[in-house]
Amino acid sequence: xxxxxxxxxxxxxxxxxxxxxxxxxxxxxxxxxxxxxxxxxxxxxxxxxxxxxxxxxxxxxxxxxxxxxxxxxxxxxxxxxxxxxxxxxxxxxxxxxxxxxxxxxxxxxxxxxxxxxxxxxxxxxxxxxxxxxxxxxxxxxxxxxxxxxxxxxxxxxxxxxxxxxxxxxxxxxxxxxxxxxxxxxxxxxxxxxxxxxxxxxxxxxxxxxxxxxxxxxxxxxxxxxxxxxxxxxxxxxxxxxxxxxxxxxxxxxxxx
Amino acid sequence: xxxxxxxxxxxxxxxxxxxxxxxxxxxxxxxxxxxxxxxxxxxxxxxxxxxxxxxxxxxxxxxxxxxxxxxxxxxxxxxxxxxxxxxxxxxxxxxxxxxxxxxxxxxxxxxxxxxxxxxxxxxxxxxxxxxxxxxxxxxxxxxxxxxxxxxxxxxxxxxxxxxxxxxxxxxxxxxxxxxxxxxxxxxxxxxxxxxxxxxxxxxxxxxxxxxxxxxxxxxxxxxxxxxxxxxxxxxxxxxxxxxxxxxxxxxxxxxx
Numbered sequence: 001x002x003x004x005x006x007x008x009x010x011x012x013x014x015x016x017x018x019x020x021x022x023x024x025x026x027x028x029x030x031x032x033x034x035x036x037x038x039x040x041x042x043x044x045x046x047x048x049x050x051x052x053x054x055x056x057x058x059x060x061x062x063x064x065x066x067x068x069x070x071x072x073x074x075x076x077x078x079x080x081x082x083x084x085x086x087x088x089x090x091x092x093x094x095x096x097x098x099x100x101x102x103x104x105x106x107x108x109x110x111x112x113x114x115x116x117x118x119x120x121x122x123x124x125x126x127x128x129x130x131x132x133x134x135x136x137x138x139x140x141x142x143x144x145x146x147x148x149x150x151x152x153x154x155x156x157x158x159x160x161x162x163x164x165x166x167x168x169x170x171x172x173x174x175x176x177x178x179x180x181x182x183x184x185x186x187x188x189x190x191x192x193x194x195x196x197x198x199x200x201x202x203x204x205x206x207x208x209x210x211x212x213x214x215x216x217x218x219x220x221x222x223x224x225x226x227x228x229x230x231x232x233x234x235x236x237x238x239x240x241x242x243x244x245x246x247x248x249x250x251x252x253x254x255x256x
Numbered sequence: 257x258x259x260x261x262x263x264x265x266x267x268x269x270x271x272x273x274x275x276x277x278x279x280x281x282x283x284x285x286x287x288x289x290x291x292x293x294x295x296x297x298x299x300x301x302x303x304x305x306x307x308x309x310x311x312x313x314x315x316x317x318x319x320x321x322x323x324x325x326x327x328x329x330x331x332x333x334x335x336x337x338x339x340x341x342x343x344x345x346x347x348x349x350x351x352x353x354x355x356x357x358x359x360x361x362x363x364x365x366x367x368x369x370x371x372x373x374x375x376x377x378x379x380x381x382x383x384x385x386x387x388x389x390x391x392x393x394x395x396x397x398x399x400x401x402x403x404x405x406x407x408x409x410x411x412x413x414x415x416x417x418x419x420x421x422x423x424x425x426x427x428x429x430x431x432x433x434x435x436x437x438x439x440x441x442x443x444x445x446x447x448x449x450x451x452x453x454x455x456x457x458x459x460x461x462x463x464x465x466x467x468x469x470x471x472x473x474x475x476x477x478x479x480x481x482x483x484x485x486x487x488x489x490x491x492x493x494x495x496x497x498x499x500x501x502x503x504x505x506x507x508x509x510x511x512x
Contacts (some may be wrong), residue, residue, distance in 0.1 A: 171427035
């Protein structure tokens with residue numbers, strides 16, 4: 001399936017699955033949409049915290065169509081699933097957001113670690129959640145973020161168990177993708193970043209960490225959803241975790 | 257002090273210190289010298305185990321003068337201290353080896369992790385053994401090496417405590433120096449590679465690992481000395497740990 005086809009099926013309400021494993025090689029992105037009065041603060045927040053919030057494209061106000069990640073993709077309906085946040089609470093999970101649209105809405109597309117997973121697998125680093133067709137394991141941490149306006153809080157991380165002989169290689173490979181979270185923020189020792197029990201995930205699915213493996217943690221694009229809960233904005237929209245925007249650019253375009 | 261000056265003072269018996277911290281920016285190398293009948297096996301051993309034994313230059317038989325790492329440096333006396341091995345035992349520690357010279361001797365110069373330490377410090381990663389003017393901590397491990405002829409055994413590693421937020425960066429920086437051991441072979445969890453107690457070093461000096469730090473392990477050029485003990489050759493020469501050959505090439509020349 002091409003990204004154009006996936007976005008078309010999503011717009012028609014015929015694709016309602018996590019996007020991991022679809023459109024191999026194409027960039028996937030997290031979405032955060034906010035009223036314009038919060039946009040400058042949120043952009044500042046992203047630029048101050050580029051590892052969890054790598055800005056790929058800003059759309060609007062006044063338009064809902066992408067121009068960089070894809071040509072003219074309508075952000076009101078080309079993601080398979082959205083979350084609508086009212087006063088910091090996730091109130092609706094929907095397939096399209098035209099009835100929530102307001103002309104002052106600004107859309108932020110943020111890099112997603114799915115974009116470097118292909119590169120890891122190609123170099124012989126197997127990923128358990130991919131092998132088991134699960135969502136990646138995600139955790140809230142005690143790693144503080146730089147605050148900007150109402151946006152503040154702690155980082156959310158994704159975790160992948162990596163064989164102990166491949167941990168350094170996983171750093172080297174992912175460091176070449178700074179636009180999609182880059183190298184790990186933490187390696188081993190979950191308790192050092194406030195994770196008491198790896199079996200208790202905060203988002204996604206839990207996976208086993210085997211005897212010769214080390215849990216490796218990358219900054220995660222779900223971080224803004226954690227931050228939105230703190231910011232308690234009257235209105236915001238995000239993608240549903242795992243149900244990403246799929247662009248026409250290739251992941252390779254983000255290699256440095 | 258320039259490398260030429262350091263080698264001249266060594267040849268005159270006036271420099272008898274570990275070379276760490278001298279001739280900043282210039283390549284330092286481990287030495288192994290063997291009778292020619294063992295040279296092909298040892299070269300095969302190095303090529304099969306490039307992380308602990310990165311081959312920089314081979315000199316001889318029939319000459320004792322370098323041509324690549326330095327122009328015409330005499331390997332019989334330009335290192336500050338040598339070890340002479342008889343039947344797998346370190347029998348002499350001397351300032352020059354002319355009286356042990358035999359025309360069938362082949363000299364192997366192997367990369368040394370001192371060469372990437374400048375790069376780590378320049379990127380803001382402080383190194384405790386450098387700050388405290390100690391030798392780096394080194395340990396025998398259970399990491400198996402590829403065998404070749406009489407050469408077999410386990411890897412020796414150097415350990416540097418790295419702040420948990422800089423561990424991935426330390427992998428990325430050192431991966432750019434594959435000729436001088438490259439990226440770490442292990443990160444955290446010393447017991448996974450057979451190290452029970454970090455305070456019990458096998459070579460060098462012990463250093464403290466502080467609360468927010470993770471012990472990071474690199475392949476070490478002392479590995480061949482560990483292998484020589486197993487191989488029990490009638491005759492071999494090495495540098496004394498820490499008393500390296502200093503060349504005229506710059507560490508930057510080894511960046512990829």
